[in-house]
Amino acid sequence: MTSYSPRRAAPPGNLDSTPLGLLAELEGTWSGRGFNLIAVPNKQNNTAFRLMLNATAERIQFTAIGGVVPNRGSVQDDIGIFGLTYLQQVNDATTMEGLHIEPGLWLNVPATSNPKAGPSIVRQSTIPHGDSLLAQGTAFKVAGGPQIAAVSSKPTGPGMAHVPLGYLDPYLHSNLPPGMKQSYVANMNQALTDAIQGQKIVNTTVLTVTSIPVGGIVNIPFLTANANPTRLDAIFWIETVERPDGTQFVQLQYTQTVILNFLNIDWPHISVGTMIRT
Template structure:
């Protein structure tokens, strides 16, 4: 019988590949591998589900999006229907490679000395990754059980950058460098986390409402497609009746997509959370980073006729330690390893291991797994407005999680 397990996006480095500085002295000792910090949690493969919202331009004929329910003309002084709000229930795989090693970045030295102190070399370490996201929205059921259609692919690298003393004088930071097929690359930075939350995260709200480009405070422009009950707006899916009934997409989720993240962890026992944010426009004293777009996205050299130019990206990640109680059946020495899902019948980690002794009667043991949640906002400029493009997901280990020896009674 053919293996029907769905394929996942994977990444791997050549065997024994490790970056290190090129040394002049033959036989010189290799540079110690720099720490990864919180990126140590980014290992192996993760998979899960999420939600994506994106306002996109509605192209000229023949590619104009058409709808089953006719779109009424907008009243006077309200925005025209030049956009389509696309909503996606998603599945996702996130695959991490082995770390890169010791990546040398050379300080210029005395020409940029500050108070007589020259900038030394620094050594980075990082984790390459591949992310693949598919739309599984099913209007027939109002759930995320439809045929998978790829909507996002992203190769990239996470980097841990050590603190520097002089040029620049910055604390330890994290960097995410990525490329996407629409023609955008990002370099997002932010401070490395310095504290651990002893418990679950406090996930703030996020708003998808567009606003006038450059307005401060933002001049919000709300569209009829943002009201879940409306059935005749330029939105995909146009009619959300079944999604509202199932709870997969409702008004609370449209108003604040991070509701999906909070719903995902309701009832979980989360004992530890590490949170960090990276941005293409990081807050001072951090600086650097940015986005780059192909000409089609920018529209013209001035960026005043953009088709959908990515001008900024912010992403917050919550790395959580989730505690599970798993039930161990009767076991006799010599039997094969056990494979026990954390929550039978649902997506999530599967724990595997061989008890060190006979288990004469079923028992319950306590184990933990790593969970990654994220909320990302890409700000797209077109038609005089900045349009927040929000993506959220909850990801758990896709491979088996070993049961530690300490968990057995």
């Protein structure tokens, strides 16, 4: 995966005692490269589906909300939420055609007594296809680099029991965009591990969110009937990288899988990216 030169990247900041918690490390503007895989219905062209692959250029801008957001309690004391707004813009890296735009929020939620729950993070977003997302999870910091597991793009579900021979050939013999390897189609996260190969990563902040069991994706009726997004899982890694001269910079990597259900099959829509804060 091609990314921008770390020589122009911003150094790590001092984020001690911020009410944003580890989300404070997101603040700023990030730019970089990635890859996107999505299967979409193709009834209009008399085929079951079309596999779309893109090398991407993207930009995410995170801005801290100006103050506390009070949530009023009736069975426990009030809590204060702090967060950031964000705007993600993704273009095709070759044509610069717009592929995705997503405004949203990341929230740092303190522990609560009713319901009894530990600290958590929340991601909310809206997408112009007609989707709204609420995903929750946790944030933590580890020494060293990220642990990036493989992610499968293989469709699953009851509908796969009835497909003809060669149904998934587009996944095996793909028209690849520049920079994308065929092996990435099976495991998109390989693009992330390739991007950091040889780097000395000192520490990593991990932000992991999912739309289940609490949260979800709400869609307009057309999407529910034709290509229903049923689940989102995402992991963001904020990595402190040390150069050979001892100076440091931060980079952001992420992997995201959205399950689209059509033809009684669950189709993983996978996006990955590697960016630096500028």
